[in-house]
Amino acid sequence: MFATLDDPQAFLVHDVHFHRAVAAASGNPVLQALVEMVSSLVYEQRRRSVERAHDLKESAEMHRRIYQAIRDHDPERARAEMSRHLEMAREAQAAEELPQAVSPSRVVEAESGS
Secondary structure (H helix, E strand, C coil): CHHHCCCHHHHHHHHHHHHHHHHHHCCCHHHHHHHHHHHHHHHHHHCCCHHHCCCHHHHHHHHHHHHHHHHCCCHHHHHHHHHHHHHHHHHHHHHHHCCCCCCHHHHHHHHHCC
């Protein structure tokens, strides 16, 4: 994953594989099917915006922490790391989808009526 930091499209493929591998490792077929479906949808959406991503290294670091927690058999830490990662990914994706001339801070100002 770190080897693709300069190639957002390749990074996105590794991102999808990582999430599918975590779901498969859970042993939960419902979670695995859900992640498979959602990751396909997210991939199609993100492949159009990932070139504007500014957080690939941070995302890779988060994947590393998730993996380490799983490897260490620490489900609470893995859950907390994954929750942080998914929240950061949601925010990053929203920022990627903004028109390039609009900064996220201006959107927040507009939404709050400032």
